[in-house]
Amino acid sequence: MLSTLNEAQQIAAKHIDGPLLILAGAGSGKTKTITTRLAYLISIGIDPSSILTLTFTNKAATEMRNRAFALISDISSPPLLATFHKFGLLFLKLNIDKLGRKNNFVIIDTDDKKKILKTIDKEITTSILASEISKFKNSLMSIEDAKQSSPDQYYTRLADIYEKYQNYLEENNLVDFDDLLLLTYHILDKFPELAKQTSQRYQYIMVDEYQDTNELQYKLLQKLCTTHKNLCVVGDDDQSIYGWRGATIKNILNFENNFENTKVIKLENNYRSTNKILQHANLLIEHNRDRIGKKLIGTRSEGNPIRLYESSDENEETRKIADDIKTLISQGVNPSQIAILFRVNALSRALEEGFNKARINYKLIGGMKFYERAEIKDLIAYFRVITNKNDNFSFKRIINKPKRGIGNATIQKVELEAHKEKTSIFSLIELYTPEQLASIVGKKNARTLKVFMASINDLQDTLQEAKMRFIDMFEETFDFKQSFEKAIDGADRIANIDEFYGYVRDFFMQNIDLNLEDFLNEISLESAQDEIEGGSVSMMSIHASKGLEYEHLFVIGLEEGFFPIVGDGSDLEEERRLGYVAFTRAKDQLTLSFVHSRFYKGRRTQLVKSQFLTESGLVKGSLSISKSTAFKKDDMVKHKIFGTGRVISATKAGKEFKLKINFNGTKRDILSNFVEKI
DNA sequence: TGGGTCACGGTTTTT
């Protein structure tokens, strides 16, 4: 089992007890190493069910499971391989009652989150609110902490919105993605006995993509390690690309300090890419300051030089790439070994058009996901109401779909009444007599609502008694599909609906003991990579390409403003890491492309080529000086002694910044190297 | 209530 590993990989795979940090460069056989370690642990007699492996995507979990199981013959009690969020979900299903909540909660996605926020505050953009609340949660700030974090009106307002939002979630028994981790943490924190038990249950913990964990995930891991220190993390600080989502590179940089007696193993041999590719990737990443420092060492041949495409606009760019791809395919290259990456999803449009014209089969990964389509979300909302009557949020989405004459005014009336009666809208309709209901919304609407309520209850019964008939019953009851018939894109939507019905039926067939609720939970945690399939050329964002590799890789949009994205809120070092991730996806041939102008947001913009081309030694030019991590007004920072605060002003002073920081109302002048950005 | 028109602003990245 170990014989196919190199020396460093073997040491890592054979490490049993105590904290282990594997710094694994791109293409260094990271997955192979940890799956082998997983198999090794089992092979020496460790109870598989005491091993927990946490990954970033479902796909990674599945792949690791398959690979590990291929190494060992029969496993009676399998190890748990899951994403962090899935783990949280499983934990909450068993334990959320400890927080006084019911375990039929519903997971909401970002879209739902924004809709809720819109009803709370109409002025601040929902995407800002959503990410601010995420930041509060991911840095473990309670509502009280948030309220005191700054006297600035804007922040007290944010904290207020946070509170209302959280109340809304609790009233409707909803959890957002962050809650899956946060509530899990809260429970473990509040019940040390349970934390002990849980930790004892999972004696060996492995974490993949550790560089992309956030503070909350780190704290959670600490809880899981209360009774032991058998934590093995794998990551690459140079590939940390989720800072905007709260991931902190500090987790990996400080791992050795956080866990005593950590064994560190570096995997620097790259088995994926040609030397040429590695050489330029190394050159690029060396411009970063915040890194542990390592170099990828090639093990393959020198390889072809990296190609640089210069085009006047996106159409010319697409044409060149389409021509190349056609040639490759005619030479016998498997289309699934070809991919095009971009920093900004919007760039896929021109590609899609061009590929359609050129008749190239492609698959766009990420972007608008199947479950995000309006008609599918409607169905999900229906199913949620059927599984959980108290889900007002979903109820409101579907009460008038298909149209049954219930408008905003009516919804508001029943919602207000339900609020008064301290119950959900659905229960109100159930409890009130037709007369009572009519006195609020009128006779006609009262009738409609009662009929709707009865239909949902009937479907609930069907689900209990004959779940295979459920979908048919559902269609019979609501004529949902038909309501799309006259829409412009009706055929597409109906096709989507049929596909979705197929999924549900299939799920029921495959999982006789599972119900609709399980199905809903399952699909809410699917990720972009889960949709990858063979047989066609792939195009995706660089973020979505994490962990993947292709023989022939194109990276487009290497222009200032598109890649790297510059300006407010962007982090040049993270952009550079993205560049590094992008380059190192290529095995044999890497082609980089930039244009002179692009059509974007309704306008044509003139562009200059990316500084990354200079930095990676691909074009000659004056090297721009790389900026250190910049601090700016309103950043949240953490000080060892003063705790969490907000930056009031930042002025550059040599390499560092002079900061004025508000710590719970006390303003202090602090130099930036004494605080951490959070 | 529902259908229509019009102005506005925004996506960088996603479990």
Add this chain to the structure above:
DNA sequence: CCGTGACCCA
């Protein structure tokens, strides 16, 4: 450019 939301009228 495109999707969303505000506003208006039947």
